[in-house]
């Protein structure tokens with residue numbers, strides 16, 4: 001199996017001599033589904049942001065899709081984030097002056113033109129939106145959506161560029177049980193296509209739907225199952 005995320009000796013603190021993450025080794029294989037659990041404040045979001053290259057202040061090594069993040073310039077990092085990583089962040093953020101559809105298509109705007117196949121992108125959008133039952137919301141103003149609907153829109157946006165890695169921070173937090181299960185089922189389909197999924201969750205039932213479960217506690221990540 002090949003690793004699409006490989007973390008070695010990762011440490012991070014926000015204050016001097018106070019580490020949130022302590023010498024962590026961790027990896028994600030292609031075609032795998034992993035849940036990360038842990039109490040609030042243990043550093044789960046911090047860890048996800050580091051892997052997602054949203055935070056470049058750390059010690060140790062983070063390799064994502066073959067790239068050592070510390071050796072990438074900003075342009076390379078933006079490209080990596082946009083094409084290889086799908087983010088579902090804890091707070092679903094949508095741009096207000098754009099329609100739901102325009103929000104979903106935003107990551108495709110920055111694709112190099114040779115990688116852009118409009119027909120394929122639109123068909124992918126509808127397929128994902130239908131799966132999460134938000135197809136009818138595409139023309140809407142994001143302000144008019146419920147929290148759960150926004151979360152599903154963010155999930156479609158995260159997957160629109162067919163990323164290698166999906167990083168999801170409490171993706172089911174604002175969803176009812178049925179929609180939570182649907183999102184995890186969608187992740188499973190994507191996993192079967194060879195992608196790596198990492199879901200942060202405090203929900204034991206959601207975690208149990210992942211093949212690997214890890215816990216972050218006292219700055220260390222340990223396997224639970």
Ligand SMILES: Nc1ncnc2c1ncn2[C@@H]1O[C@H](COP(=O)(O)OP(=O)(O)O)[C@@H](O)[C@H]1O
Pocket residue numbers: 014020038039040041042043044045046047
């Ligand atoms: N930008 C920041 N500056 C200072 N402290 C932070 C910052 N971000 C997070 N922290 C602290 O790091 C710890 C871990 O936070 P976080 O990663 O959000 O935890 P979790 O997602 O597991 O709830 C918390 O104590 C939090 O207060």
Ligand SMILES: [Mg+2]
Pocket residue numbers: 044045046090169
């Ligand atoms: Mg968090």
